Amino acid sequence: MAKNDGIAILTINNPAAMNAWTQAMQRDMKVKLDELDRDPEVEAIVLTGAGDRAFCAGQDLNEVADFTASDVGEWLDTFYEVYDAVLSNSKPVIAALNGVTAGSGYQLSLLCDVRIAHAGVRIGQPEVKSGIPSITGMYLTWQSVGYSKTAEMMLTGELLTAEAAAALGMIAEVVPEDQVLSRSVELARSLANLPKQAFALTKQRVRATLMPGLTEAFAAALEADKQAYGDGEPQRTAHSFVAKKSN
Numbered sequence: 009m010a011k012n013d014g015i016a017i018l019t020i021n022n023p024a025a026m027n028a029w030t031q032a033m034q035r036d037m038k039v040k041l042d043e044l045d046r047d048p049e050v051e052a053i054v055l056t057g058a059g060d061r062a063f064c065a066g067q068d069l070n071e072v073a074d075f076t077a078s079d080v081g082e083w084l085d086t087f088y089e090v091y092d093a094v095l096s097n098s099k100p101v102i103a104a105l106n107g108v109t110a111g112s113g114y115q116l117s118l119l120c121d122v123r124i125a126h127a128g129v130r131i132g133q134p135e136v137k138s139g140i141p142s143i144t145g146m147y148l149t150w151q152s153v154g155y156s157k158t159a160e161m162m163l164t165g166e167l168l169t170a171e172a173a174a175a176l177g178m179i180a181e182v183v184p185e186d187q188v189l190s191r192s193v194e195l196a197r198s199l200a201n202l203p204k205q206a207f208a209l210t211k212q213r214v215r216a217t218l219m220p221g222l223t224e225a226f227a228a229a230l231e232a233d234k235q236a237y238g239d240g241e242p243q244r245t246a247h248s249f250v251a252k253k254s255n
Contacts, residue, residue, distance in 0.1 A: 009040060014051040015196050016044050017189075023059035026108055028068040031083065034090045041093040041101075052196035053097065055120060056104035056189055057113075063103070063129075066111020069138070073246035077238040081230060087112060087144070088226050094119040095215040098208040100199035104192035105129045105179070110167060111138075111145070118148045121199070121211070123178065124192045125170040126185040131178065132167035139241035143229035147221055152178050 010017045018040055020027045029037075044050045057063040075083070094101055094116065103109075103117040105125035114133055117123050125131070133145035142162040149158045153176045161168070173179045183191045199207065236242055 011050065012193065013197075014049065014200065015054060015193050016047075016050045016052070017054045017056065017193070018044075019056055019058050020064045020113070021058040022068070023057075023061065025068060025070075026062035026065035027057040027059070027113070028065045029113070030068045030071050031086050033068075034086050038086075038090045038093045041090075041097055045093075045097045045099060050099065051200035052100040052102070054102045054104050054189070054192045054196050055116070056192070057106050060106060060185070062107040062113075063105045063109040064111075064113025064116060065108050066113050066134075069246040073243055075237050075243060077234045080233040080237055084226055084230055084233065087115075088223075091115065091119050091144075091222065092215075092219070095211075095218060098204075098211060100196050100207070102192045102196045102199075104189045105131065105170075106185075106188050108167070110134055115145050115148050118152060118178070122180045122195060124181050124183060124188055124195065125173070125179045126188050127170050127182055128185060129170040129173075129179075129182075130167040131170065131173050132161055132165075134165040134167065136163065137165040137245075139236060139243075139245040141229065141232040141236055143232050144222065144225045147225035151218065151221070152176070 020029055022028055022033065044053050101120045103120035103123045105117060105123055107129060109117050109129060109131040111133060114131055133142050133149065135142040135145060146158060146162045149161055157176060170179055170182045174182050181191065
């Protein structure tokens, strides 16, 4: 984590795995977001990924390869806490998308206030290709783009280009690659200069609007993921992926 004149930059740091994150990384993100929300010297937050290949490629498959159905509850609870830490943060939270933004990384970005990307970014929810039901990602995508595109994205698992995502309103700006972080910091500072109470109260209403549906989506995900992991399809897919990576 770095701080620059009131702007905190939180980096998802696992570049060897395209910033796929583990539960430990997710818990650390939640703690840091809460700390920054309370820090009077921080006026806004920018989330980004280490390196130049990915913002976050989603869940680290090495971790879920040996999951059982009994692990699903704790796994989803961790995500719920991270997502709420973004939504409940009273300060501007900008996603600087510096590369692939997929799965739970994609969901994390959708929960941020604004997303900035470059033309090489690919974004979406490929969970179905990994044997994982796409439930919370479906809910958040539906809120962004509606039924038709959501169904296509969830059922194919294909990622969108930055331009396509921007046309749908998922990405606010597509800028040159070397300007993604600087533009995100600039935007964060601009939002931080808005009247703070009005901004925070508006964010509270955004959260209040999204959370009932998101809570229901997590409950549905618990049942769907228990069934999927009980069958073993996600584990088989993860083991296959890990084996190919090691060869």
